[in-house]
Amino acid sequence: MTFxxxxxxxxxxxxxMFACATTAATGATSELPHIGPAPGFTLIDQDxxxxxxxxxxxxxxxxxxIFTSCSSTCPLLTAKLVSVQRELGRDSPNVIFTAxxxxxxxxxxxxLKQYAEAYSADTSSFFFLTGSFEQIDDVSRRYAVFRKxxxxxxxDHTFLTSLVDHRGTLRVQYLGTRFDTGEFLxxxxxxxxEQP
Numbered sequence: 001m002t003f004x005x006x007x008x009x010x011x012x013x014x015x016x017m018f019a020c021a022t023t024a025a026t027g028a029t030s031e032l033p034h035i036g037p038a039p040g041f042t043l044i045d046q047d048x049x050x051x052x053x054x055x056x057x058x059x060x061x062x063x064x065x066i067f068t069s070c071s072s073t074c075p076l077l078t079a080k081l082v083s084v085q086r087e088l089g090r091d092s093p094n095v096i097f098t099a100x101x102x103x104x105x106x107x108x109x110x111x112l113k114q115y116a117e118a119y120s121a122d123t124s125s126f127f128f129l130t131g132s133f134e135q136i137d138d139v140s141r142r143y144a145v146f147r148k149x150x151x152x153x154x155x156d157h158t159f160l161t162s163l164v165d166h167r168g169t170l171r172v173q174y175l176g177t178r179f180d181t182g183e184f185l186x187x188x189x190x191x192x193x194e195q196p
Contacts, residue, residue, distance in 0.1 A: 033171065040168075046109050046129075047109065063162040064077060064159075065159070084184060097121075115128060160173055
C-alpha cells in the first residue's frame with residue numbers, strides 16, 4: 001500500500017512536460033532536466049559498512065526506498081531494479097543502486113544481506129542501506145518519501161525512485177513501481193553518456 005503527496009507527483013509531471021516540450025520543439029528529446037542537488041546521506045550497508053552517496057560520485061546513482069518484510073510492492077520494485085542492473089551489462093559498474101529501508105527498527109544489515117541474496121542482487125554495485133530511525137526519517141523526508149507505520153506492523157510509504165548523475169545532481173524521479181523499464185534504462189544510459 002502506498003500514498004503520495006502532490007510535491008512528489010509534481011517532480012514527475014515536470015519531467016514528463018519537459019520531455020513532451022522538447023520533443024514537440026525539436027522532434028527529439030534533449031538531455032534530462034536538472035532538478036537540483038541530490039540530498040546526501042551516509043548510512044550502513046548490508047555488510048555493516050558505512051555507505052555515503054558521495055561514494056557514487058563519478059557514477060550514476062539510483063536511490064529508492066523499500067523494507068524487507070513488505071509482501072506486496074517492495075518485492076516488485078526490488079526485482080525490477082535487479083533486472084535493470086543485469087540489463088545494463090558492461091555499464092553495470094558505472095551505476096550504483098541504493099535501496100534505503102523505511103523500517104530501520106527491523107531491517108538490520110544482516111536482514112538486508114539476506115534480502116539482497118534472495119533477489120540475487122550484485123552487491124558490488126547494489127547497496128541495501130539502514131541507519132538509525134532519525135537518519136532514515138531525515139533522508140526519507142529530504143527525498144520527499146513519506147512513511148507511516150501501520151498498526152499491523154506494515155509501513156505505508158511513497159514509492160519514489162530517483163536518478164542522480166555523476167555530479168550528484170538529481171535528474172529524474174519515478175513515482176510508483178509500474179514505471180516502464182525501457183524508459184528507465186534509456187534515462188540511465190542517457191546519464192551515462194554525459195559522463196566525462
